Amino acid sequence: MSSESMIPFVFAVPVTAEKPSLQDNTADLDRLRHAFRAILPDTRPLEIPFARIVVLCRRFRQAGFSGVALVNDLPERWVLADFLPEMPSTLPAMALDLGTTHLEATLVDLLTGRILSSAGCENSQIEYGADILSRIHQATNIRRQKREIDFSFIDPGLAVLQQSIVACINTLTAELVADCGVETGEIRALSVSGNTTMTHLLLGLDPFHICREPYIPMVNGVEPMESRELGLILHGAAPVWIMPSIGSYFGGDLISGILASGMAASEQTRMLIDVGTNAEVVLGNQDWLIACAGAAGPALEGGVARMGMRAAPGAIEYVSIDPETYALEVKTIGGVPARGLCGSGLIDLVASLYLARIIDIRGKFRDPARENDPARAAFMRQRLVMRDGQPSFVVVAARDGDDDEVLLEQIDLDAMIRSKAAMYAVLATLVNQVGLAFVDLTEICVAGAFGNHINPQQAITLGMLPDLDLSVYRAIGNSSLRGAEQVLLARSARQECLDIVSKITYVELNVNQEFMIRFSGARFIPHTDPSLFPSVPLFAEQKE
Amino acid sequence: MSSESMIPFVFAVPVTAEKPSLQDNTADLDRLRHAFRAILPDTRPLEIPFARIVVLCRRFRQAGFSGVALVNDLPERWVLADFLPEMPSTLPAMALDLGTTHLEATLVDLLTGRILSSAGCENSQIEYGADILSRIHQATNIRRQKREIDFSFIDPGLAVLQQSIVACINTLTAELVADCGVETGEIRALSVSGNTTMTHLLLGLDPFHICREPYIPMVNGVEPMESRELGLILHGAAPVWIMPSIGSYFGGDLISGILASGMAASEQTRMLIDVGTNAEVVLGNQDWLIACAGAAGPALEGGVARMGMRAAPGAIEYVSIDPETYALEVKTIGGVPARGLCGSGLIDLVASLYLARIIDIRGKFRDPARENDPARAAFMRQRLVMRDGQPSFVVVAARDGDDDEVLLEQIDLDAMIRSKAAMYAVLATLVNQVGLAFVDLTEICVAGAFGNHINPQQAITLGMLPDLDLSVYRAIGNSSLRGAEQVLLARSARQECLDIVSKITYVELNVNQEFMIRFSGARFIPHTDPSLFPSVPLFAEQKE
Secondary structure (H helix, E strand, O other): OOHHOOOOEEEEEEEEEEEOOOOOOOHHHHHHHHHOOOOOOOOOOOEEHHHHHHHHHHHHHHHOOOEEEEEEOOOEEEEEEEEOOOOOOOOEEEEEEEEEOOOEEEEEEOOOOEEEEEEEEEOOOHHHHOHHHHHHHHHHHHHOOOOOOOOOOHHHHHHHHHHHHHHHHHHHHHHHOOOEEEEEEEHHOEEEEEEEHHHHHHOOOOHHHOOOOOOOOOOOOOEEHHHHOOOOOOOOOOOEEEOOOEEEOOOHHHHHHHHHHHHHHHHEEEEEEOOOOOOOEEEEEOOOOEEEEEEOOOHHHOOOOHHHHHOOOOOOOOOEEEOOOEEEEEEEEHOOOOOHHHHHHEHHHHHHHHHOOOOOOOOOOOOHHHHHOHHHHHHHHEEEEEEEEEEEEEEOOOOOOOOOOEEHHHHHHHHHHHHHHHHHHHHHHHHHHOOOOHOOOEEEEEEEHHHHHHHHHHHHHHOOOOOOOHHHHHEOHHHHHHHHHHHHHHHHHHHHHHHHOOOOOOOOOOOOOHHHHHHHOOOOOOOOOHHOOOOOOHHHHHOO | OOOOOHHOOEEEEEEOOOOOOOOOEOOOHHHHHHHHHHHOOOOEOOOHHHHHHHHHHHHHHHOOOOOEEEEEEEEOEEEEEEEOOOOOOOEEEEEEEEOOOOOEEEEEEEEOOEEEEEEEEEEEHHOOOOOOOHHHHHHHHHHHHOOOOOOOOOOOOHHHHHHHHHHHHHHHHHHHHHOOOOHHHHHEEEEEEEEHHHHHHHHHOOOOOHHOOOOOOOOOOOOEEEEEHHHHOOOOOOEEEEEOEOOOOOOOHHHHHHHHHHHHHHOEEEEEEOHHHHHHHHEEOOOOOEEEEEOHHHHHOOOOOOOOOOOOOOOOEEEEEEOOOEEEEEEEEOOOOEEEEEHHHHHHHHHHHOOOOOOOOOEEEHHHHHOOHHHHHHHHHHHHHEEEEEEEEEEEOOOOOOOOOEEEEEHHHHHHHHHHHHHHHHHHHHHOOOOOOHHOOOOEEEEHHHHHHHHHHHHHHOOOOOOOOOHHEEEEEEEHHHHHHHHHHOOOHHHHHHHHHHHHHEEOOOOOOHHHHHHHHOOOOOOOOOOHHHOOOOOHHHHH
């Protein structure tokens, strides 16, 4: 171990003991314990789980009382987990982002920090409900149907959902090791970043009160448990680190993101924006953290708009409309035929529609009949159609079974404007709560697929993100997974998670008067006060 | 809790928390943890086992966030085990003396210290061997027969023996609760005193090296485990306290006896004698303890002499021979027809034979033909017979299917003399090792059935026990079981066990020159140096 703060979740350390003799008839376990205790850097209690005693003692003896101990570094104690005859070539551990719709995982070598492989899959619980609320209800329904079953440990409804996600993780684990010469049983640790409900469902804990006032989770933080206690196919004694949550709507995935952003370890003040089903925003530095979550996300993530979809192959991620020629260009993820719009594509599209003056500052389609510019009027006549009694913009026309038709309907546009308004109002309110302005921020980290694909300039044009120099914005990718990797690799990261939880202040914006006022002002493009967005062009109607 | 040192192994404590609200949306588990932490008397880590989280949180909620927590007081941490709506009327725990041949148990109420019931049974492992060595060999043989089975956790041979003793304990548990209105699943803790091998066999640990030089047990001390990890039918989360051992031949049963004797907590120096398969002797006080074990026991316990038997119904426990009339009187345990001689009966018999001058100072039957006293000669002719070519004494004659014939053969008498010599040599050597004399001892505690039945005066006559005032001797009964009860009831007793282990010095007498010299001197009745036994009458042959 180079330094204590760099101790991985599980580490391998050489241990050599004197051989037994008539002069030294110490019991095997004590012999191992003493030799091991002597090399530990601190006096925290050393636990040897009862179920590990036989295998530890036998391997210690077989190795001639000299070999390599595998040790779990838990917050309040050391756990002696295994004994090997020699130093292994790798020490694989798994980091898991446990999303509501999607799982992403990497295999990390704890000896070198190297990523050995990565994989992802759909969350199999989708079978029981696309979103969290419907899964909680489903668990309750299954419970009602199986009332005769013993409730003492785990509800049958919960058991079904728990077994589903465990099977899903096990399948993902098998995929993860497939090409790197590792057996699943050789994975010695797991870290999991998930929202509060997904964490409850994985652990078999009742999420029933999460979605009912006053919104109380069963747990926010749990001590690491052993993999076998969850039914995972990793090594049975592999410790499982569950990222702690702050509350029902502020989960371990975001704590992981805060960790990965580095904001909680920095003197400078940063902001983290994570857009998923909710938009979660955190502001702070090493001294303080303030956070909020709101339902700004759906339209942006692509979950609500009729043509919305996740950032996946076939999703339009880029749109441009030439304001002179009205040439419309789209790019899809993977370059395959378009199937829908992901969040970044939607932002591009709406910003382009605004700059090309196809929509007005309220986000309403303008009337081609009242358009003076002939080129624009022609474009509008070509692209604006009435569907189901409302104006819609044809992003991609249907052509002989090649592309699907991709439409942007007025109703989706309205949802998008509400979302962007909510997002800006959240950011502005949060910054104002601590007496800062946007210009005081060193960095704005944008997490997830959204952050990877979004064009900040277009988001600024819409008035969704503050009008700052583009260098302030940084896409940090799947920060939930990155944080999970970090806790596997360093004790300082594990400690930082616990520190973040104790340091963070959560602001409830749904009942915040300032937020409501700011939300109203932000329901225009870019804003009712255009001076907040000097880089966005002003058109005649605003100058009036 | 009146005082920390009096905290039972499991205790019940009222816990009341604020109810959740929008202003206080702490998670259920944290709410419970905080309310509980606030009433704990120290800052040791608080563990909530993963498997208990669901049931704890649910019961906490069902009880309206107010009720009674059940807490396990483990050496290095608190464990929150259960939550009840109200204070229970009893909190049953089981104390178990896990003997090689016999199990004894009591049910203790941890709220009051009251003994609720007691029971005993034969050790079911006797099916696999009467003694420890044959059971170890049996485990190895079963292992060889089942070589194809995975060895990773527990050997099949060990598994058979472990399941046997667990089933035996479960049967005993059911018997224990039968008449006191308690369910087995309501027993909240267990303490076990056993020798080192029996402890290994209960825990499924390999005893293979215990009986092979250099005689290394797999473990001496283990952290308490949960009852469910052993397959017991107590409450699954009941912690199991295993009395620590010192080595292969100095087990937890003796640590328990030291605890029960009170010697390790006293300023005055005491001696503890525990005669079982081995004779184990401990000497010391609160500052130091010295101990040894030797094979002095068999003849005394009744395991070796042909007519020997355990102290059980039908065992002759008392013998007297009137030195004037030569009237021979015997009493059996339970007053039933005689079946054999237990240790105390054997001591009585041999001492009486000596005082009646039927045997000489070497422990040899005297020749009736050379006897001058007519009454004695008549008695000898009546009672001394030749069997299998050696002289034997008829203790009880066979009579028409009533009593069995009970004989004392010369070979058994010789074994008895060796045993008593070994015992005295052990005691004398041990006392001399620390520079003391017998008169420095405040008390000599004699444990077990042996201690309950033995007549110290007769043992002194034989030269087995030192010639001290009889008030020095105290029978302390089943001290192994008494110690097991004490650790259930008080933290100070649990701590004392650990202190005893760290404080005790073990002396190996098999290779001790002084012991061998003292052994030779003690192979006469009472001793080659009769001045050591002033209360024992001297006869002509010694005066010469």
